Amino acid sequence: MGMLILFNKPYGVLCQFTGEPGRATLAGYIPVPGVYAAGRLDTDSEGLLVLTDDGALQARIADPRHKLAKTYLVQVEGVPDEAALAALRAGVDLGDFVTRPCQVRLVAEPAWLWPRVPPIRERKSIPTRWLEIVLKEGKNRQVRRMTAKLGFPTLRLVRARVGEWSLEGIAPGEWREILVEPVGVPTTPASTLPRQPRPSPRRNGAPLRRPLRRST
Known part of the structure; x- marks a missing residue:
């Protein structure tokens, strides 16, 4: 069985x-040796980061060749109209590459979303809206x-989901460990992979993982 860690990465x-002295890194949150991030999030982005000890x-x-969908909640300055949403969906020419077609829709600010620390800088004269973008x-x-x-x-970017894995029940700075079949083992479909946490490693008798706050 492979190990998969779902981490809710805070801003910064x-x-x-x-990293450089004084910069927050994954080591300050995930004291588990031998795991590596599967994909990245910018320092100023938040949300789901998947780590694993299985290289494959x-x-x-x-x-991106495996087309694993990634869902982002994005707060933007201004109010995109339908033409702007259609342009995002169709693909945007960024100069060095053209983005692939994707799913985009306007959404309300998620009720479960935590306040960002530090807060974003909003201009009172310009409204903001939230988008859900699936790439x-x-x-x-x-x-x-x-x-x-x-x-x-x-203004703010939060990754909420990677494939079948989501942020649900994981507070900022906390993580959950699950077991998955190693890549190349065809006996268990992805949809039925086990999701139960296994006991966390301990150091000096104390659990290494941070306690999870359950949603109510």
């Missing part, structure tokens, strides 16, 4: 285990570049 945390699974999750690729700062190209700068 680097998606790596080492890491590549499968991160590689099957994920190049460097792609979502931010897409919305900016159409005149709607991204």
